[in-house]
Amino acid sequence: MESTTVAQTGTEGKAWGGGTPPLKASYGKLMMWFFILSDALTFTGFLSGYGLSRFKFIEEWPIADEVFNHFPFLHGVDAPMYYVALMTFILIFSSVTMVLAVDAGHHMNKKKVTTYMALTILGGLIFLGSQAWEWKNFISGTYGAIETKSGQILQFVNSDGHQIAIADFAKASERSEAVHEGSNGIWYASGNDQPSYTLDEIKAGFTDNTDLSIRTMQINENGEKTILDRAEAEKYLSERAVRVVEGANLTRNEYGPPLFADFFFFITGFHGFHVSIGIMLLIVTFFNVLVGTYEKRGSYEMVEKVGLYWHFVDLVWVFVFTFFYLV
Amino acid sequence: MSAETTTTENKKKSSGAIKRIWQVFVILSVLTIVEVVLGIIKPDFLVNTDIVNMHLLNWIFIILTIFKAYYITWAFMHMEHETSGLRRSVVWTGVFLISYIIAILLIEGYYIYDVFVNGFITWDF
Numbered sequence: 276m277e278s279t280t281v282a283q284t285g286t287e288g289k290a291w292g293g294g295t296p297p298l299k300a301s302y303g304k305l306m307m308w309f310f311i312l313s314d315a316l317t318f319t320g321f322l323s324g325y326g327l328s329r330f331k332f333i334e335e336w337p338i339a340d341e342v343f344n345h346f347p348f349l350h351g352v353d354a355p356m357y358y359v360a361l362m363t364f365i366l367i368f369s370s371v372t373m374v375l376a377v378d379a380g381h382h383m384n385k386k387k388v389t390t391y392m393a394l395t396i397l398g399g400l401i402f403l404g405s406q407a408w409e410w411k412n413f414i415s416g417t418y419g420a421i422e423t424k425s426g427q428i429l430q431f432v433n434s435d436g437h438q439i440a441i442a443d444f445a446k447a448s449e450r451s452e453a454v455h456e457g458s459n460g461i462w463y464a465s466g467n468d469q470p471s472y473t474l475d476e477i478k479a480g481f482t483d484n485t486d487l488s489i490r491t492m493q494i495n496e497n498g499e500k501t502i503l504d505r506a507e508a509e510k511y512l513s514e515r516a517v518r519v520v521e522g523a524n525l526t527r528n529e530y531g532p533p534l535f536a537d538f539f540f541f542i543t544g545f546h547g548f549h550v551s552i553g554i555m556l557l558i559v560t561f562f563n564v565l566v567g568t569y570e571k572r573g574s575y576e577m578v579e580k581v582g583l584y585w586h587f588v589d590l591v592w593v594f595v596f597t598f599f600y601l602v
Numbered sequence: 603m604s605a606e607t608t609t610t611e612n613k614k615k616s617s618g619a620i621k622r623i624w625q626v627f628v629i630l631s632v633l634t635i636v637e638v639v640l641g642i643i644k645p646d647f648l649v650n651t652d653i654v655n656m657h658l659l660n661w662i663f664i665i666l667t668i669f670k671a672y673y674i675t676w677a678f679m680h681m682e683h684e685t686s687g688l689r690r691s692v693v694w695t696g697v698f699l700i701s702y703i704i705a706i707l708l709i710e711g712y713y714i715y716d717v718f719v720n721g722f723i724t725w726d727f
Contacts, residue, residue: 298688308692319700323707330711331718340641360638364631371627374678378619425727491726498649515727579680586678590671597667601641602660 307580311587314549318591321542322598328534335492337531338500339600341438345412359600362405363592369398370589377582380575385564388578392561395585399554406547413539416522419470420529421477423515427492428531432502434486441519444487445472446479470519477519478512492531539599546595549588556581626677633666655712 286292298305329336340355347358376391419441421429433439452469472480481487489508493501503511520529528536560581569575640648640659648659676682681689718725 299685300688308688312692312696315696316699319703323704326704327707327711330708331714333715356638356641360634363634367627367630370674370678371623374623375620378623425725427726583679586674590674593667593670593674597663601637601663
C-alpha cells in the first residue's frame with residue numbers, strides 16, 4: 276500500500292532527504308532577503324552609472340558642497356552638507372527604533388512594539404519631508420547661471436571668488452510679456468517660461484559691476500572651479516552665452532552637466548520611493564499590531580520582515596550619502 | 603521553576619540585544635560625524651595623496667561607508683544570527699556582482715573620458 280503512494284528514495288533521515296530547513300529561516304524572511312539582494316543590485320546599477328558619468332566629466336562635475344549648502348531657517352548661510360548629515364541621522368535613528376520594535380516583538384511585548392513602530396514611521400515621514408525640501412531647493416536653484424552654445428555652464432563670482440546670484444547684479448529693465456489668451460488663437464498653445472532676468476540684463480549688469488567675474492565648470496588642480504580673469508570673462512559672455520539657466524530640470528541645470536541633475540533626481544527619487552513604500556508597509560503592520568493580529572498569530576515575524584526592508588532603505592541611503600554628497 | 607528560568611534568561615538576552623543596538627547606533631553616528639567633518643574640512647594632505655586613481659580622502663569615505671553597511675547588515679538586520687549558508691548566499695552574491703559591475707562601468711567611464719578629451723579638438727567653444 277505504502278509503496279504505491281510514495282516512492283521511497285532511500286535518503287530519508289539524511290540531510291537531503293527533505294523536511295530539513297537548512298537555512299533555519301522562514302520562507303517569508305528568505306524571500307525578503309533575496310528581494311533585498313536584487314534591489315541592492317538595482318541601486319548598484321544606478322550608483323555605478325553615476326560613477327561612469329562622473330568619470331566621463333571628471334574635470335567638470337559640480338562640487339557637492341557648493342550645490343547642497345542649505346539649512347532650514349538659515350538663509351544665505353553657507354551650510355555645506357549639514358542638512359544631509361541631519362537626514363542621515365534621522366534615518367539611522369529610525370533604523371534604531373525599528374530594530375528595537377523587532378526586539379520587543381521577540382518578547383511579544385505589544386505595547387513596546389507599538390511605540391517603537393510609531394517612532395519609526397515618524398522618522399520616515401520626517402526624512403521624506405526633508406528630501407522634498409532638498410528637491411525644492413535643487414529645482415528652484417539659488418544663483419542662476421549662463422549656458423554657452425556648447426552647453427557649458429558659466430557661474431558668476433564676486434571679487435572674493437564666492438558665487439553670487441544673477442539677481443544681485445542684473446540690471447532689470449522694462450519688459451513686457453504678452454499674455455496669450457484663448458480668444459486670440461489656439462488655446463492650448465504654450466511657450467517657454469521666461470527667466471527672471473534676460474541675457475541682455477545680465478550682460479548689462481556684468482558690464483556695470485567691474486569686480487565680477489565668471490567661473491567655468493573646469494576643476495583646477497586645487498579641486499576648485501576655474502575663475503576667468505575679467506577680460507576673458509567679458510569675451511565669454513559676449514561671444515558664447517546663449518541662455519539663462521535657473522534651477523534644474525532633466526534637460527539643463529545651473530550646477531553643471533545635465534547628467535548631474537538627472538542622476539540626482541533618479542537616485543534620490545528612487546530611494547525616496549523606497550522610503551514611501553517602507554512607510555506604507557510600516558503603517559499597515561502598525562495597525563495589524565494595534566488590532567492584535569500578530570498577538571493572535573503568536574509571532575511578530577511580520578515586524579521583522581518589514582524591519583529588514585526598512586534597514587535596507589537605510590543601508591542604501593548610507594551609500595547615496597557617500598557617493599552623492601561626500602566623494 | 604523552569605518557566606521562571608526561561609523568563610530571566612530571556613530578559614538577560616534582551617538586555618544584551620538592546621545594549622548591542624545602542625552600541626551599533628553610537629558606532630554609526632561616530633562614523634557619520636567623522637565623514638561629515640572630513641567632508642567639510644577636506645584636509646589638504648588627504649586630498650593631494652592619490653591611491654589607485656583616487657584621492658585618499660575618497661578612499662576613507664568609501665571604507666567608512668562599507669563599515670557602516672557591515673554594522674547595519676550584521677547588527678540591525680540580524681545577519682550575525684543567521685546561518686552561515688544564508689549569510690554567504692546573500693552577502694557573497696552581492697559582493698561579487700557589485701564589484702564586477704562597478705569595475706566594468708568605472709573602467710568604461712574612464713575610457714569615455716579619454717575619448718572625450720583626446721578625440722576632439724575641443725568641447726568648449
